[in-house]
Every structure is written in C-alpha cells, then in structure tokens.
Amino acid sequence: xxxxxxxxxxxxxxxxxxxxxxxxxxxxxxxxxxxxxxxxxxxxxxxxxxxxxxxxxxxxxxxxxxxxxxxxxxxxxxxxxxxxxxxxxxxxxxxxxxxxxxxxxxxxxxxxxxxxxxxxxxxxxxxxxxxxxxxxxxxxxxxxxxxxxxxxxxxxxxxxxxxxxxxxxxxxxxxxxxxxxxxxxxxxxxxxxxxxxxxxxxxxxxxxxxxxxxxxxxxxxxxxxxxxxxxxxxxxxxxxxxxxxxxxxxxxxxxxxxxxxxxxxxxxxxxxxxxxxxxxxxxxxxxxxxxxxxxxxxxxxxxxxxxxxxxxxxxxxxxxxxxxxxxxxxxxxxxxxxxxxxxxxxxxxxxxxxxxxxxxxxxxxxxxxxxxxxxxxxxxxxxxxxxxxxxxxxxxxxxxxxxxxxxxxxxxxxxxxxxxxxxxxx
Amino acid sequence: xxxxxxxxxxxxxxxxxxxxxxxxxxxxxxxxxxxxxxxxxxxxxxxxxxxxxxxxxxxxxxxxxxxxxxxxxxxxxxxxxxxxxxxxxxxxxxxxxxxxxxxxxxxxxxxxxxxxxxxxxxxxxxxxxxxxxxxxxxxxxxxxxxxxxxxxxxxxxxxxxxxxxxxxxxx
Numbered sequence: 126x127x128x129x130x131x132x133x134x135x136x137x138x139x140x141x142x143x144x145x146x147x148x149x150x151x152x153x154x155x156x157x158x159x160x161x162x163x164x165x166x167x168x169x170x171x172x173x174x175x176x177x178x179x180x181x182x183x184x185x186x187x188x189x190x191x192x193x194x195x196x197x198x199x200x201x202x203x204x205x206x207x208x209x210x211x212x213x214x215x216x217x218x219x220x221x222x223x224x225x226x227x228x229x230x231x232x233x234x235x236x237x238x239x240x241x242x243x244x245x246x247x248x249x250x251x252x253x254x255x256x257x258x259x260x261x262x263x264x265x266x267x268x269x270x271x272x273x274x275x276x277x278x279x280x281x282x283x284x285x286x287x288x289x290x291x292x293x294x295x296x297x298x299x300x301x302x303x304x305x306x307x308x309x310x311x312x313x314x315x316x317x318x319x320x321x322x323x324x325x326x327x328x329x330x331x332x333x334x335x336x337x338x339x340x341x342x343x344x345x346x347x348x349x350x351x352x353x354x355x356x357x358x359x360x361x362x363x364x365x366x367x368x369x370x371x372x373x374x375x376x377x378x379x380x381x382x383x384x385x386x387x388x389x390x391x392x393x394x395x396x397x398x399x400x401x402x403x404x405x406x407x408x409x410x411x412x413x414x415x416x417x418x419x420x421x422x423x424x425x426x427x428x429x430x431x432x433x434x435x436x437x438x439x440x441x442x443x444x445x446x447x448x449x450x451x452x453x454x455x456x457x458x459x460x461x462x463x464x465x466x467x468x469x470x471x472x473x474x475x476x477x478x479x480x481x482x483x484x485x486x487x488x489x490x491x492x493x494x495x496x497x498x499x500x501x502x503x504x505x506x507x508x509x510x511x512x513x514x515x516x517x518x519x520x521x522x523x524x525x526x527x528x529x530x531x532x533x534x535x536x537x538x539x540x541x542x543x544x545x546x547x548x549x550x551x
Numbered sequence: 552x553x554x555x556x557x558x559x560x561x562x563x564x565x566x567x568x569x570x571x572x573x574x575x576x577x578x579x580x581x582x583x584x585x586x587x588x589x590x591x592x593x594x595x596x597x598x599x600x601x602x603x604x605x606x607x608x609x610x611x612x613x614x615x616x617x618x619x620x621x622x623x624x625x626x627x628x629x630x631x632x633x634x635x636x637x638x639x640x641x642x643x644x645x646x647x648x649x650x651x652x653x654x655x656x657x658x659x660x661x662x663x664x665x666x667x668x669x670x671x672x673x674x675x676x677x678x679x680x681x682x683x684x685x686x687x688x689x690x691x692x693x694x695x696x697x698x699x700x701x702x703x704x705x706x707x708x709x710x711x712x713x714x715x716x717x718x719x720x721x722x
Contacts, residue, residue, distance in 0.1 A: 141644045142629040144622035151651040154658070165658030166665065172655070173662065173687055176606035179598075185605065186577055360584055367580035393570035400573070401612030402621050408609065456623060498627045 128422045131156045135413075145459050150409035153416045163419060171415045175408040179363060180286040184407075185400040186366030187277055190347075190373040191233040192396045197377025197384050199344035200242035203228040206334075206341035213328035216318025218254050219264050220311055222247040226268035227307045228341075230275035231348040232369075234282070236457075236494050237505040240269035244509040255324045258510060259520035260317075266506040266517065267524040268310060270491035273457060275303035277351055277369075280457045280487050282362065283407060287414065287465050290479045292362040293355040297549070298480045298542045302488065305541060306531045313527050343376045356549065403458060410462035417466050427471045437475050441536050444468060445489060452493020456501050460493065461486055477539075484542040488532045495521050495528070565615045572608040576601050596675040603673070603683050610690030617697035638705070645702040652695040659687040 131152055138148035154168055175181065194200065207224035211217050226243045233239055244265040251261035273280045276296030285292035317323070350372060351365045360368065377384050384392070417423060435443065447468075451460045465486070472482050494502040497518050507517040535541055579601050586593045616622045629640050666681035673680050 138647065139625045140628045141640055141647070142624050142626050143644045143647055144624045146622060147648050147651050150655065151647060154651065154654045158654075164661070165654055166661040169655060169658030169662040169687065173606055173659070173684060176609055177602040179602075182576070182580070182601060182605060185573060185608070186580065189573060189577060359588070364580060364584050367577050368584060370577045371581045390570050393573050394566050397569035397573045397608060397612055398615065398619060398621055401569070401609050401616050402623065404605075404609045405613055405616065405622065454625060454627075459623075499625060 127156065127160050127420055128417075128425065131416070131420075131422075139454075144405075145455065146405040146409045149406070149413045149459075149463070153409070153412045156420075157416055161416070161419065168412050168415075171412050172408045175411040176404070178286055178411075179361075180282060180292055181404070181407065183277075183282045183292070183363040183366040184279060184403060185396065186363070186370045187234040187279060187282070188399050188403075189393070189396040190366065190369040191235055191238050192392050192399075193370065193373035193377045193384075194229075194232055194344065194347075195238055195242045196388070196392060197373065198381050199232070199341075199373070199376065200225070200229050201246060202337070202341040202381075203344055204243060204246055206337040206345075208326070209329050209334045209337040212326040214315065214318075215325045216314045216323040217325050218247070218251050219256065219260070219314045219318070219323070222251065222261070222264050223268045223307065223310055223314065226265070227271050227275060227303065228345065230271040230273075230303065232277075232344055232351075232373075233272055234277040234279040236270045236272035236491070237501045239272035240265055240502050240505045241509060244269070244506060248510045254326075258512065259516065262506050262510040262512055262517055263520040263522075263524050264310075264314065265509070266495055266502050266521045267528065269502050269506070270494050270528070271303055271306065273494075274299050274306065274484075274487055274491060276300065276348075277362075277366070278487065279403070280461055280490055281483060283458050284461050284465060284483045284486060285362075287411075287462065288469050288479055288483070290483060294480055294546045295483050296352065296355065296362070297546045298484050299487065301541050301545050302484055302531070302535050305534065306488075306528070309527050309531050310524070313524070343380050347372060406459055407462060410459065413463065414466040423467050423470045426467050427474060430471050431474060437477065438537065440471070440475055441477070441485070444472070445485070445532065445536060448486060448489035449492055449496075452490055453496050454499050455493075456499065457487075457490035457493060460490060478543060480546060481539040481542045485532075485536055488528075488535050492525065492528050492532065495525065562618070565611060565618075568611050569608055569615065572604045572611070576604045576608070579604075599673055599675045603676070606684075607686045610686050611693070613690055614693035614697040617694065617701060638708075641705045642702070645698055645705055648698045649695060649702065652691050652698060656688055656691040656695065659684075659691055663688055 134155060135148055135152040138151055139145065143151070154165060157163055157168055204221065204225040207228060208218065208221040211220040211224055214220055222243060225247065226239050229239050229242050233242070248261045248265055252258050276299050278296065278299060281295040281299065282292055284290070285295050347369055351369055354360045354365050354368065355362055378386060430440065448460065448464065451464060469482070473479065494500050497503060503514060503517050503521060506521070507514045510517065579597055583593055583597045629637055632640060663681050663684050666684055671680050672678065673683055
C-alpha cells in the first residue's frame with residue numbers, strides 16, 4: 126500500500142513538471158512523515174552523507190575531465206584519426222563518426238557529451254560530403270550512446286556506488302559490449318552505404334594515419350591511464366577520475382593550447398553546474414532508496430516476484446521491458462537510482478551476476494537515451510544538427526533495431542560482459 | 552539599478568564558490584595520488600576535506616541550478632496543457648518545491664543542532680562537525696529563496712512555467 130502511494134506521488138510530482146530531484150525527495154519525505162517512524166533529521170542526514178560516499182566523488186571529476194576534453198579540441202583530433210583509418214570505405218565518413226564516438230566514449234563518461242563532441246563537427250561534415258542530414262544525425266545520436274557503455278561511465282559509477290559493486294570491474298565489463306555494439310553499427314553502416322551508394326573518400330597514405338594518430342594520442346592515452354591505473358591497483362576509480370581531470374586540463378591548455386588559462390574558470394563553473402544537477406538527483410534518490418529499504422519494499426517486491434516462479438530468462442525479459450519503459454521517461458541516472466534498489470536484491474536471489482546486471486542496465490539506458498519522449502541524445506542531436514525533434518526521432522528510429530539486437534545478445538549471453546573481467550581477474 | 556546590486560553579487564559569489572570548491576577537490580585528490588607514489592606519504596585530512604567540499608559544492612549549487620534552469624524535469628504533460636492550466640500547474644509545482652525546501656531546511660537545521668549538541672569534531676579535520684554541515688540549512692535557505700523568486704515570476708506572468716529543460720550534458 127505504502128509503496129503504491131509512494132510511487133503514485135512520485136509519478137504525479139514528475140508529471141506536474143517538478144524537477145526529478147525534488148520529486149524524489151518530496152515523495153520520500155512526505156511518505157516518511159506520514160507512515161514512517163523516522164524523522165526529517167534522518168532524511169537530511171542521508172542527503173548529506175551521499176556526498177561522503179567515496180565512489181560518487183568520481184562524478185564531479187569525470188565531468189570536469191569531460192568538459193576539458195570537449196572544449197579542448199581532443200574530439201576534433203580523434204575525428205581526424207578515425208577518418209584516416211576508415212574514411213576510404215564506402216560510407217567512410219559515417220564510420221569515422223562512429224569510431225570517433227567510440228574513441229571519445231573511452232575518455233568521457235557521458236552519452237550526450239559524446240554527441241556534442243563528435244556531432245558538432247561530423248554532422249555538417251557528412252552533409253557537405255553528400256550524406257542526407259537524417260542519416261548523419263541518426264548515426265551520431267546512436268553512436269553517442271556508447272558514452273555510457275564504453276568506460277569510463279557515469280551510470281556505472283552510480284550503479285556501483287548503490288550496489289557496492291566494483292566500479293573497476295564494471296568499467297572493464299563494458300569494453301567488449303562496447304566493441305560488439307560498435308561492430309554491429311559499423312556493419313549496418315556498411316550495408317546501408319552499399320545499398321544507397323554513399324560516398325567514399327580518397328585513401329590516405331600511411332604517413333597521414335601515423336600523423337593523425339600522433340596528434341590524437343594525447344587524448345587516447347587517457348583511457349590507458351584510467352583503465353590501466355584502476356586495473357593495476359595504482360589508484361581507485363575516484364582517483365583515476367581526478368587524475369583524468371588534471372590530465373585533460375594539461376593537454377587542453379598546454380599541449381594542444383586550444384583553450385587558455387582564462388577559460389578555465391568558465392570550464393569549472395560549467396562542470397559544477399552539471400555536477401550539481403546530477404548530484405542533486407542522486408542525493409534525493411539516496412533518501413528515496415533509504416525510505417524503500419526502511420519500509421522493506423525491495424523485500425516485498427522480491428517475495429512477490431519470487432512467488433511468481435519466473436525462470437531466470439523470464440525475469441531478465443521482464444526486467445528489460447521495465448527498464449526500457451522507465452528509460453523512456455527519465456534520464457539514465459534517475460532510472461538506475463530508482464530501480465536498482467528494487468531489482469538488485471531479486472536479481473541476486475536469482476543468481477544473476479551483479480556486473481552482468483549492471484551492463485544490462487546500461488544498455489537499456491542507452492536505448493532510453495534515443496527513444497522519446499525523454500531521450501537526452503535526441504534533444505542534443507536535434508540541437509547540434511539544427512533539426513526539429515520530430516525529424517531527429519524519425520532519423521534515429523531505424524538504429525533502434527541494432528541497439529535492441531545487441532541488448533538481447535548482452536541479456537542472454539552474460540559471457541560478453543563477464544569474459545574480460547574474469548580473464549584478467551579484475 | 553546598477554549591475555552592482557546585491558543580487559548580482561550573490562550570483563557572482565555562487566559561481567566563484569562553486570568553481571573554487573571543484574578546483575580544490577580535484578587538486579586535493581590529485582595531489583594525494585602524487586604524494587602517495589612520489590613521496591610515499593599523504594595527508595590524513597585530505598579525503599574528509601574533499602567530501603565536505605563536495606557537499607558544500609552541491610548544497611551551494613542547488614539554488615544556482617534553479618537560477619540557470621538546469622534541473623532536469625519532465626515537461627511532457629505540462630508542455631501540452633492550455634496556457635491557463637499550465638499556469639495553475641506551475642503554481643502548484645512551485646508550491647510543492649517550496650514545501651520540499653521547508654521540510655529539508657527543517658530537517659537539516661535539526662541535523663546541525665544535534666551535531667552542535669554533541670559537540671564532536673570531524674574525524675580528521677580539527678573543526679566542529681556542526682560548522683562543516685552548516686552549509687546544508689544554508690543551501691536549502693538559498694534554494695527556498697530561488698523558488699520564491701521563481702514563484703513570483705510565475706504569479707506575475709513573467710514566466711508561463713518553470714521552464715525547465717532537459718539540458719543534455721550529463722550522463
């Protein structure tokens with residue numbers, strides 16, 4: 126009963142246009158006051174302690190690193206390198222956009238940021254080379270979702286923090302699924318390119334490949350620092366994030382010189398703004414999760430689902446549908462924050478690996494990013510491509526098929542997510 | 552009115568505080584890694600200082616988020632309402648946001664009061680805990696102020712809704 130009331134209140138608040146963070150917090154505090162024996166003091170305490178959850182410190186640092194990389198010309202050099210690698214194939218520029226998105230995803234933890242970084246250069250580039258705008262926008266919009274699958278990933282940081290799973294293991298688990306998705310999209314582009322006779326570019330000589338690689342290498346090195354550092358035990362994911370931020374600052378200002386010291390305060394304010402926006406949601410969601418736990422709602426849900434006698438594959442299917450539905454209405458972090466406390470105990474009881482569950486949630490969230498009504502990548506792509514939202518939705522829709530196939534693959538073949546972490550024993 | 556009003560000073564102060572806190576946290580964590588590997592040492596107070604700076608950043612920044620309209624909201628339904636209904640919905644929404652602020656302000660004031668009564672210092676920083684958490688009621692007071700302003704704009708018709716947008720930069 127209480128659970129229904131709580132979720133209903135949350136739903137009404139969201140639809141009234143109240144910010145997601147406040148909807149979560151208000152529904153929780155009101156429920157607590159009416160039904161709970163806990164005080165507002167304990168809620169406030171829970172809110173404050175969210176900022177003392179060590180793994181969550183990675184959030185501001187990764188965001189800061191991402192802002193330096195986006196404004197600092199790192200993405201542009203990655204695009205040049207990707208183009209030198211695959212530009213000469215039929216549909217090469219689209220493939221280069223995809224590959225550049227994958228590269229950028231490997232240094233940034235955010236999907237919309239990946240769309241901005243790659244899309245603001247590549248959409249115009251593709252259109253001038255004879256691609257249709259919807260095709261270009263569709264590729265960018267969907268390739269951008271790699272941002273939360275290929276490590277680092279803000280969504281994984283949040284999932285790891287609430288489930289107390291190893292964030293390093295989650296990051297490494299995202300690598301192979303990210304490659305699988307990139308290959309699936311690459312094959313699709315190639316197929317369409319042949320059918321529609323899309324342009325190809327001149328093959329560049331090997332010297333150019335080496336030159337563009339050497340220009341892009343400062344950015345690409347970051348992924349080595351992050352993953353290598355975490356895996357080798359040199360630093361924690363949180364420290365890796367702080368090192369990334371300082372490293373990104375150094376290459377943007379001193380190595381590439383694309384931004385000056387005078388621009389740094391602006392980068393700091395902008396990163397703070399995004400951090401606060403996310404953390405405000407997360408802190409309220411921690412109060413929400415705390416309330417759920419004290420009301421023993423996850424246990425009740427777990428007993429209920431357990432009583433239904435669903436087989437594991439049935440549960441996974443239902444879970445996917447639930448996540449996809451929720452992903453349509455909210456952005457990834459909120460969905461993960463709200464649903465994880467409920468589904469995680471059930472999944473553990475069914476013997477699902479927590480790392481596999483995390484990857485599965487992330488892929489579902491990727492689909493949520495490109496489906497209306499609330500799909501962040503759609504909004505950002507529409508802005509970058511200067512297209513209407515409706516046209517962007519239409520342009521992005523065909524690619525959904527690729528994402529769904531990969532989702533099914535990742536759901537029912539846990540091996541894809543677990544083989545690399547198991548292999549290197551991270 | 553000159554641009555040097557109390558209001559714009561508050562705004563500048565917010566931005567400066569946020570930028571400094573973020574820079575402080577990042578550098579402190581980075582220096583900690585360097586100290587550990589290069590000098591084989593470290594500062595005990597570093598982690599705790601970082602987490603309190605983080606809390607201050609978020610709590611000061613909440614109201615900044617209202618001013619810059621960057622909090623994410625679902626405008627799926629309100630966007631489609633006729634202007635009159637949308638106006639009413641916006642008023643209710645602001646009122647509920649203020650209710651939230653009030654409850655959180657009260658809760659955090661109790662929290663600080665409790666810590667003051669206990670009188671403990673923080674674990675590694677020689678400062679009383681209640682001083683470090685004082686930023687929380689302050690943050691919610693600032694947030695209330697911003698929502699009162701937003702409410703005033705809605706009531707006087709300067710804004711037809713709270714106009715939150717799904718800003719795309721995060722996650």
